[in-house]
Amino acid sequence: MKALVLSGGAGTRLRPITHTCAKQLVLVANKPVLFYGLEAIAEAGITDVGIVVGDTASEIERAVGDGSAFGLDITYIRQSAPLGLAHAVLIAREFLGDEDFVMYLGDNFIVGGIADLVDEFRSSRPDAQILLTKVPDPSAFGVAELDVSGKVVNLEEKPAVPRSDLALVGAFLLTPAVHEAVRGIEPSARGELEITDALQWLIDHRCDVRSTTISGYWKDTGNVIDMLEVNRAVLERVGGRVDGWVDADSEIIGQVTIEAGAEIRGSRIVGPAVIGANTLVVDSYVGPSTSIAPDCRIESSEIEFSIILAECTVRGVRRIEGSLIGQKAEVTPATGVRAAHRLVLGDHSKVRISS
Missing domain, CATH: 2.160.10.10 (Hexapeptide repeat proteins)
Structure with missing residues (x-):
């Protein structure tokens, strides 16, 4: 079994930090977010890892190297533009071959890792297995609809009117069946090949797509509030x-x-x-x-x-x-100026001032 780690996003929600740093390398408890995912993959017994990189490729490669520090063998796969998760699977076809794989989003954080989930997938081996969790604002995520028996019947990316409160967590367990699916879909309205569309293609073609709803801690660290919350959660677990x-x-x-x-x-x-x-x-x-x-x-x-x-x-x-x-x-404090704020801010900055 292999792993495909996605680390090519631009990180627009973390600007201006990500103007000068890959979002996957922002520190949580003084360790890059990406490292937690790589450690989780290694703990699951997977050693052959492909990392999909984009404009920040040189930063990612400097930080991760050949993967030996994590007990991994790393292959870098260049994505010309962030064209969707299914596009990442498409361009990684040669690396993945005909093996099962876990696709892990490099800016996501799952407390407790994925070892148990990988073991479950290996023993039952459906065509695909997705992780779900309940969220207060499902319209910001890929959303799954289950029938009364708990079977996945519908998947939709960032729907205006979500059919449930179950969001897709950033780890997917997939067999080679997904390769036909990613070739069989069209770009979405936002110009990306969506992994939700590929999974829906599998469902429509009567493939076995299963879900596991996790109650443990998960965060997409794509914005400052979530990054701070992940930092808090990690620090609470560090002696x-x-x-x-x-x-x-x-x-x-x-x-x-x-x-x-x-x-x-x-x-x-x-x-x-x-x-x-x-x-x-x-x-x-x-x-x-x-x-x-x-x-x-x-x-x-x-x-x-x-x-x-x-x-x-x-x-x-x-x-x-x-x-x-x-x-x-x-x-530092402003000097010689009473009741005033002096700011030098980059593009897309956000500042909250207590006056």
Whole structure:
């Protein structure tokens, strides 16, 4: 069995962060989102992995390499444009051959991994098996309709009027039957070959398409709110440890990871939280659900429920929360200006100001 990991999307919902970083490489608990998926695949006993890449191919390849760090053998497959999940299957035909495979979206996060699901698929081997979960806004996802017996009867991508609240999770277990399906469908109204259409093609041709509804934690990390929520969920599952240096005037409470080379001086850190290698935290408060990447400098500030990426400086800021701050950013107080905000923002930025 092989795996096909999709890492070619543009990440428009995470701009401006994704203007300079592939969305699959944004850090969650100081580790790229993509790495969690690769680890889940390795834990399921799959070692032959194809990664579909696009404009950020060089970044993905630098980060993942040949896959040996994960116990995987990686093949990179170039997609000229993000033309849909079924298009990714189409261009990966040579790599996939006639083997079963799991297709995993590189910006998705499934707590608990996929090992049990892969085992179930291997033992029963339907033509396709999809994962579903209930969501409050199904119109933003692929949506499945089940009959009274629980059989999948209809699949639709981002419907205006959803037929159920069951969304497709970003992992699909597929047999070679899907190759005829992706060749047999037409692009959707948005110009993409949809995997939902390919799966519907299988259903219409009386193939065995089964579903598993998961109650565990799943998130598509395509926007800032979901990214922060995933960060919180991961941090809650990480045990604390102190490999860096904490002075006697600091207080560490709960599950806090302080990586090697980090220094905490006169500060209070309340977990779950992680402080990256070689980061300096001075006279500050870092609250729950916060990850601070390596080589940052936090001084006289308060941060909570946030992701701070590498080489950032935050100095003299009273309160930051619910924020995602990009690499090498500087956040400091305005000087000499009363009751005013000074902003330098990139295209597509979103700012919420407490006046």
